[in-house]
Amino acid sequence: PFGLGLTYTFIHQNMVVSDVRINNRTLNLGLLDAETTTHTGVFRADVWLLPFLNVYGLVGETAGDTRPAVAFPNGRVLESTVDYNRFSYGGGMTVAGGFKSLFITLDGNYTTGPIVSSKKGQVGDKPIESFTFAPRFGILMSSGRFGTGAVWVGGMCLIATSEIQDRIDLSQRPFLAHLIGKDSLDFSVHVEPKDQWNLLIGGNWEISKRWSLTAEVGGILDRFHVISAVMWRF
Numbered sequence: 001p002f003g004l005g006l007t008y009t010f011i012h013q014n015m016v017v018s019d020v021r022i023n024n025r026t027l028n029l030g031l032l033d034a035e036t037t038t039h040t041g042v043f044r045a046d047v048w049l050l051p052f053l054n055v056y057g058l059v060g061e062t063a064g065d066t067r068p069a070v071a072f073p074n075g076r077v078l079e080s081t082v083d084y085n086r087f088s089y090g091g092g093m094t095v096a097g098g099f100k101s102l103f104i105t106l107d108g109n110y111t112t113g114p115i116v117s118s119k120k121g122q123v124g125d126k127p128i129e130s131f132t133f134a135p136r137f138g139i140l141m142s143s144g145r146f147g148t149g150a151v152w153v154g155g156m157c158l159i160a161t162s163e164i165q166d167r168i169d170l171s172q173r174p175f176l177a178h179l180i181g182k183d184s185l186d187f188s189v190h191v192e193p194k195d196q197w198n199l200l201i202g203g204n205w206e207i208s209k210r211w212s213l214t215a216e217v218g219g220i221l222d223r224f225h226v227i228s229a230v231m232w233r234f
Contacts, residue, residue, distance in 0.1 A: 003056075005231035007042040013223040017068055019190040030071030033194055038064035044231075054094040058111060062086040086128065088113035101140045103150070108133045130160035134200070151203045156218055156225070161192040195222035202227070210234065 014033035039062065046056030062085065069079040092109025112129045138152025171183050202216030216227040 001048040001233075003044075003046045003231050003233040005044045005046075005229055007040075007044060007227065007229040009038075009040040009042070010226045011038045011040075011223065012036070012225075014194040015066060015191050016194050017189050017191055019188075021188045032069040032071055032077070034066045034068040034191075036064060036066040038062050052096050054096070055091070056093070056109075057091045058089060058109065060088045060111070062088065082117060084115050084117050086113050086115045088128075088130075092132075098140075103138055103140060103152075105136045105152075106133075107136070126163065128160065128162045130158065132159075133157045136200075136202070147205060147207045149203060149205045151201075153199070153201050155197055155199050156223075157197050158193055158223070159196060161190070163188055163190055193223065197221060198223040198225065200225075 013036055015036045017031045017034050020031065040060050042058055042060035044056050044058050046054055048054050063083075064086070065081055065083045067079060067081050069077055071077050088111040090109060090111030092107065094105055094107040096103060096105045098104065108131070110129070110131050112127045114127045134154060134156040136152045136154035138150050138154075141149045141151070143149060198218045199220040200216055200218035202214065204212055204214045206212040210233050212231045212233070214227070214229040214231070216225075218225040218227075
């Protein structure tokens with residue numbers, strides 16, 4: 001009933017940036033989608049409380065980069081690349097049911113944690129919160145002495161709306177500091193995934209009652225993700 005596992009997740013998606021505020025003033029800028037790539041490693045501990053109910057806790061570390069871009073009225077586009085890390089923790093549950101070799105699972109989890117820029121430290125004064133919900137429908141298969149397996153299709157919904165706040169130091173830019181009458185600029189932006197949903201297909205191989213391997217690929221819409229995991233049960 002107990003399990004420990006390691007999971008690696010790769011996600012590539014566009015983030016929608018909106019509501020840019022500088023010193024509490026909203027700016028009317030042409031904001032392009034920010035192309036974002038993340039690599040996440042997660043340690044997971046779980047337990048089956050009931051034959052149809054699994055609960056788990058998560059601790060993870062994310063390394064990623066995002067490429068925001070601003071389009072000015074004169075047609076000029078200003079692009080930048082921001083590298084960041086995020087330590088996150090949270091938990092979730094899976095509800096499962098089936099008939100003969102067919103099964104369905106409903107999985108949801110919540111994580112939170114601060115985003116830290118590799119150059120400027122923590123980005124904003126609030127942690128980023130995310131919620132993931134994934135329904136999956138599949139079939140179980142047996143391969144005799146080589147263990148059992150499963151294949152499934154489904155979808156994943158990722159809700160990660162956040163407000164990022166930061167301060168730009170203008171002490172080394174005296175002209176700008178004099179222009180606005182301050183030696184720093186406070187800014188905030190609203191960030192969320194361009195598409196919350198994507199489709200997925202995956203499979204699992206239970207080598208034995210203790211060891212299993214999982215792989216999953218998702219895409220079709222804006223988001224593309226790859227998940228791989230190894231689990232040990234006791």
